[in-house]
Amino acid sequence: MKVRRHHLPEADRPGPPEGSRGRSAGPRPDPAVFLPGQGRAALRCAVPLPLRMLPPRGWGRGGGGVAARCVPSLSALSEVLRLEQNRRTGIVFPLQKLARCLAPGVDTARFSLFQPGLAALQRAEGLFRSDRGHAIDYVSSAVRMDHVPPPDLPEVCFIGRSNVGKSSLIRALFSLSPEVEVRVSKTPGHTKKMNFFKVGKYFTLVDMPGYGYHAPKDFVEMVEAYLQERHNLKRTFLLVDGVVGLQKTDHIGVEMLEEFGIPYVMVLTKIDRASRGVLLRNVLEIQDYVKEKTHGCFPQLFLVSSLEFSGVHLLRCFVAHVTGNLSTVESS
Secondary structure (H helix, E strand, C coil), X not given: CCCCCCCCCCCCCCCCCCCCCCCCCCCCCCCCCCCCCCCHHHECCCCCCECCCCXXXXXXXXXXXXXXXXXXXXXXXXXXXXXXXXXXXXXXXXXHHHHHHECCCCCCHHHCCCCECHHXXXXXXXXXXXXXXXXXXXXXXXXXXXXXXXXXXXXXXXXXXXXXXXXXXXXHHCCCCCCCCCCCCCCCXXXXXXXXXXXXXXXXXXXXXXXXXXXXXXXXHHHHHHHHHCCCEEEEEEEEECCCCCCHHHHXXXXXXXXXXXXXXXXXXXXXXXXXXXXXXXXXXXXXXXXXXXXXXXXXXXXXXXXXXXXXXXXXXXXXXXXXXXXXXXXX
């Protein structure tokens, strides 16, 4: 069967480098302007307050080598549980905390479809923590399907625009195993190949090249072949910049996943760089887009910050769930 090729345009303008701590360049969107149909009455946050930015504790000390990197404190659930309740909720369930800005009576069902309990979060964390009997390893890189590892384990892949923070997020997911080397570059489009990471005997995680700005020339052929032929692929994680929201290039990525019938979920990155009003507006816009324009997308969005580890614990749990490594997911 001949498959229609997707032509991916370059992004209108690249944001700041993935490793940068600054806010995205360009004019800041007006936080008081919200979706048509949503209405300002849907919000009770009159003046959105900027999300507090915290340094990545213990990250990269001693020159940034593998041996020198410490495990950031908030990457461990046990450390998050020491925080006061409001801060703890913001780290583990950032979307749930954001829903508190909605006016009473607004439907919040899509804000809490996946809300695991503590036991499930702890079991999922154990999968991302390597030990003597549970190795987490970089396996290989590939540009063609005849070079990829055998499809022996359930698999998930992470894909998104160049400079969306994909490699930084994967590094945060694996932060409890600092010996796992996930390269994060300040140059957009650094990932040019499919990079495979094996998590013990449980699943494989794939870091895909970014599309749009600085995408590899053979990106379309590489990704289309992977999506069509990788039958052990359980879920694709489509990353969207939480500061600027869904862009034209992201729509192309959605169309590709929809055409091939690939189940996927949207993840909003860099939420520490967005004001609360801008973030909520982007969430509402994307929720409406998912409801009206998609069929294979999980209706709940996942919000993450690779610096503050907000949403990272929940995302680990969702990965463990979709790869069949949590027998049950108890609600919190």
